[in-house]
Amino acid sequence: MRIDWTQYNSASFHDELFDSPGHARPAAERLINYLTSLGVRELTERQRDADRAIAEMGITFTVYTEGQNIDRAWPFDVIPRTIEASEWMRIERGLIQRLTALNRFIDDLYHDRKIIADGIVPEDLIATSANFLPACVGANPPYGVWANICGSDLVRDSDGTVYVLEDNLRVPSGVSYMLENRAITKQVFPEMFQHASILPVDDYASRLFDMLASLSPRKVDVPRVVVLTPGIYNSAYFEHSYLAQRMGVDLVEGSDLVVGDDECVYVRTIRGLERVDVIYRRVNDTFLDPECFEKDSVLGVPGLMRAWRAQNVALANAPGAGVADDKVVYAYVPKIIEYYLGEKAILPNVPTLLLRDEDSRKRVLADLSNWVVKPANESGGYGMLIGPRATAEEKVAMAAAVEANPRNYIAQPVLALSTAPTLVQDEIEPRHLDLRPFILQGQRIWVTPGGLTRVALRRGSLVVNSSQGGGSKDTWIVALES
């Protein structure tokens, strides 16, 4: 059966692949012609191939509440999402600008706090941030960079503007799925890659390794880099093991590491203890070191913070970096960029109201149906209220939570997230999506070409998180032939 694209209609939403029904955007033209030549039945076949490959390759993510069945196959939609390279260049510049400024900001907060002295950011906002760690004051991570790996979520509104929705500066995940999505897409659509105008993504692991190695306190030929995971019950365990494997470094758990009397970190091996230079840690700040934070944590390593402060080991991301991905701090990012770099932000923020401000709070609570309300420190879409879809009880509960702790909440207008054609039960329908590119900063700074496109598989849903029924797509940055 031929695909009749004129039947595909994304209504008033911006569609990533079509600019009007039946008319593909330039970057998507080749893809759409190709999909048309396949037809729905063949496309469905390819989707099954992809699902099989995912099961066999063991690409999984973990859901906390499923009892014994701890790993679930990664939900993947076979139709890629395309972005034109020229547009991407601008986004890339914007992301580099943003992370550079955020790292200057974090370093300033843990040292002189000039930005507060200059009245750009209010002091109490930092004082009340759960992610500000006093234990990090005065520390000096390499190159003054605290967030070495950043995943920023981008969304596109109905007028086509790309906004930064949030910055993930603590332990952002998803990059392994970006890589596996490409590997699978190459398997199921090999024909498309023969005329390579699609930017490759597969050098991520070597970029990551080089960045991590650049942080090593010992200037040795091959520093010992490890990936620290909380273990197999973590939702991103697959990714931890995947990245360790791709980089050719050890995947360690807290119990594998020990801090010696010399305040250096060692790993337990079959030959005894060996020195560790750089830890790519995927354990949250407060679980890193029971001496310093959560006393009962078995995920961390006693003494790790001492070793880090003594600059005997590098931690990526540095503890305390999360202070800048607080959603309240988010509202100040355009000002932060201007303050440190003397430039206007290239990528705009979503307009954001801080509910600590009484007028804003009244305005939002009076009209919850038209707002998205988010807690400042949650990730994974937990604890969020999407006004137009919330029940009366949910709204009451949220209003109470906001009144109890206004500092902890922000509100944003409901965005009309862009869509892309998605194969749902053998039909092609529009689904909402976002994009998470990854930015690496050590000695140098680099952005993945594209990123992880996450798609809300339920009709009309705006929640793209994999823990809440989201799927994903391969993302193609397409260079047009001039």
Place this chain on the structure above:
Amino acid sequence: MSLLSRVAERIYWSARYLERAETTSRLARVYGNLLLDLPRQARLGWDGLIEISGGATLYRELYPNPTADTPERFFVADRNNPSSVRASLAFARESIRTTRDIVPSEAWRSVNELYMYVSQELDADTSHRRRYGIHSRVVEGCQQISGLLADTMSHDAGYQFFRVGRSLERTDMTTRILDVAAATLLGREDLARFDNSLWMAVLQSLSAYQMYRQKLRRGISSQDVIRYLLKDEQFPRAVAFSLRELGAALAMLPHNGDALSKLGDLRRMLARPKVLELDLAGLHQWIDDAQLALGELHTLILATWFRPSTSTTAEPPAGRITKAAPVSQTQTQSQVQPPA
């Protein structure tokens, strides 16, 4: 940069569980046939197999009212029996899943595929003929993974731990199988007529029948079979061969003094000339002693490489090594549990 202790331990366990799954499937396949061959009054039942796996107590707990089907279910499909084919594969899969950064990725794919296949097949209500196919697939799958590792993994310390785990488990399984045969025949004069069938089945369950015939070129006798499976230096599943393989792998590891010396004890036990003059009761005692020594070797391996002295808690010997505690059969790895 040396291998992490935890990773070494998981590789060791993955080898043991793969070997266990493979041998258990071989046994189940042969036993199925043997049941068909023997006349009704001489039926051996699955009791012997349950003894081999050391799971008699657990079996009675799980199946207070056994039926004709329960022994096989316990032995092959039961998630609650840590030595069943399904559970062994689940453990092996979990161990490889958590060392995916070290072992070649094809090995992970193979074990994942094998586990998914077996799980699906076992969940379906399968006919006898179909079950035979499952066991063949398990044997092939395990062989494939061994071959993959042998040919695509650096033969570094990690691989040596795979060899150590495999040869230790193999020695354990071979002696167990011999023991069950001996115990079955002991005091059952009525079975004397079926002596040959039983020893043939023992050989077949270790894929040793053809090699045995080639080497001995005469009829089957219990003395010959016992000698072959204990002392043959050329057949990979014979105890002498497995111990030599174990020694070769241990020799390539650091700090191997204690383990090699314990292995020396085992090899001396095997070299005692009177081993071959033992009657069935004597053989049974000898095997008990040998298994105790294997258990001690396992404990030494743990203490030397996996949990060096910094660890304060004393671990009970894992695996089913000690016959005294047949129920505590699971590995004691920190975080690895069988998935559903």
